[in-house]
Amino acid sequence: MTTNAERRRPGRPPGTSDNRDRILETARELFARNGIDKTSIRAIAAGAGVDPALVHHYFGTKQQLFAAAIRAPIDPMTVIRPLRDVPVERIGHVLPTLLLPIWDSEMGKGFIATLRSLLAGSDVTLIRSFLQEVIAAEIGPRIDSPRGTGRLRVQYVASQLLGVVMARYILELEPFASLPVEQIAETIGPTLQRYLTGELPGSV
Structure with a gap:
């Protein structure tokens, strides 16, 4: 038995x-x-x-x-980790080329659903913790010039990328929602790079 x-x-x-x-x-x-x-x-x-x-x-x-x-469909570090090998002066250009294809994929639908849920619920603190404690800690020290601006620079980048997510995937604004990912990456890359390494008004 x-x-x-x-x-x-x-x-x-x-x-x-x-x-x-x-x-x-x-x-x-x-x-x-x-x-x-x-x-x-x-x-x-x-x-x-x-x-x-x-x-x-x-x-x-x-x-x-x-x-x-947070029910994310992909470990965020699989995106962030490759940036360690990217020169500082190229991070802003490379970052959207990594993120946009993922967001446009089937896996990306899970990410958008997760983000919707977090923003609609009471888990905004989880997003804030991730942005400030993981992404800022990973990239911030490399772009902290003048000293003390690294975290703010990351937040500027986050605001731009979250705006892309909102306009393209949540509000689905046309024609932006249908643009090729390469076109969006090429357009926002210089802005992201300026946030990361350019002069910030008000910084010393």
Whole structure:
């Protein structure tokens, strides 16, 4: 006679679905309350009542867990990480060539749906935390000239890109919504680059 224990798939912990849901719920709550930087995997595990190793097993890094918590269809670091190898004077031009094809893809539909949900709900703090603690931390130090302007520069870039998302994918304004991605990238690239490395009025 085969027992329940013998039928269970090896290496699969009991209560997998419940554990995963608790981890995501706890992560979402802690990320929104404390931000990404001040939320540790250990704290999430403690809140969910699981071992930290199980969090890593299900979700990998903290950034990947964040993506899962906000139901993002792609780990944002897969877009941000390649920018490490891009010269500072080219980041503004390269960034839209990375983002726009993703946003235009089937995967991008999931991203737009996630963004709609976050903006319509009470999870705006999650977007703010990601922009300020992940993107600003990744790119900000490279463009922090004059000193202290790095975070503001990233926010200018974010405002431009969120405007593209709003006009092209949410409001679907024509003819902008139907323009080739290459045309949009070529048009906004110089503006993004100016935000990143150009002179900012009011900066010292």
